[in-house]
Amino acid sequence: MTDPDRGQTTHDFALGISVFILASVFVLTFVPSVTAPYTEGVSEVEQEHARTVSRVLVGNLSTAESPTTFDDDRTVDFFTTGWGETGLQERFGLRDSTNVNVTLRGLEEDDGVLTSCGGERCAVGPVYRDQSVATTVRLVRYDDQPFRMEVRVW
Missing domain, CATH: 3.30.450 (Beta-Lactamase)
Structure with missing residues (x-):
């Protein structure tokens, strides 16, 4: 049984991880294109x-x-x-x-x-x-x- 005072812990965790993954993907794809002209080989x-x-x-x-x-x-x-x-x-x-x-x-x-x-x-x-x-x-x-x-x- 679940404790009725805990709320939606599983849902909050899933939402938080989703936002974190989306933010990480955005940073990893956007930041290299910003610095590309300065690291030209x-x-x-x-x-x-x-x-x-x-x-x-x-x-x-x-x-x-x-x-x-x-x-x-x-x-x-x-x-x-x-x-x-x-x-x-x-x-x-x-x-x-x-x-x-x-x-x-x-x-x-x-x-x-x-x-x-x-x-x-x-x-x-x-x-x-x-x-x-x-x-x-x-x-x-x-x-x-x-x-x-x-x-x-x-």
Whole structure:
């Protein structure tokens, strides 16, 4: 038997849970669309540009004996050329509004930019400042040492 002083406990519970579920579904479907423009990722085009630039550089800078060993003279020439504001974009056939950065780093994540490219830093292009970016990393040998070549496109 039920206690006559308890009222409609089962009905109140069912109504409360229904309202809670509807509110939860509304929040989960509406909130991501509100923040979508602020969490925009990297496009497929930028990813393809990064892969293409990386592939072309490895092909152009490597020696005939090994596809992942960079020729010292060609590498120094590439990194010491004054590319200007749109030189890299023209070199790789990209739009002028596309930013490209190519950097040689040590193998460890916290290793800085290599500085043995003719006394200059082994980095070309605009400085990367933690933007949303497409990145391609290749392991290469330069000056008989292993390095990471990072190509960033944004």
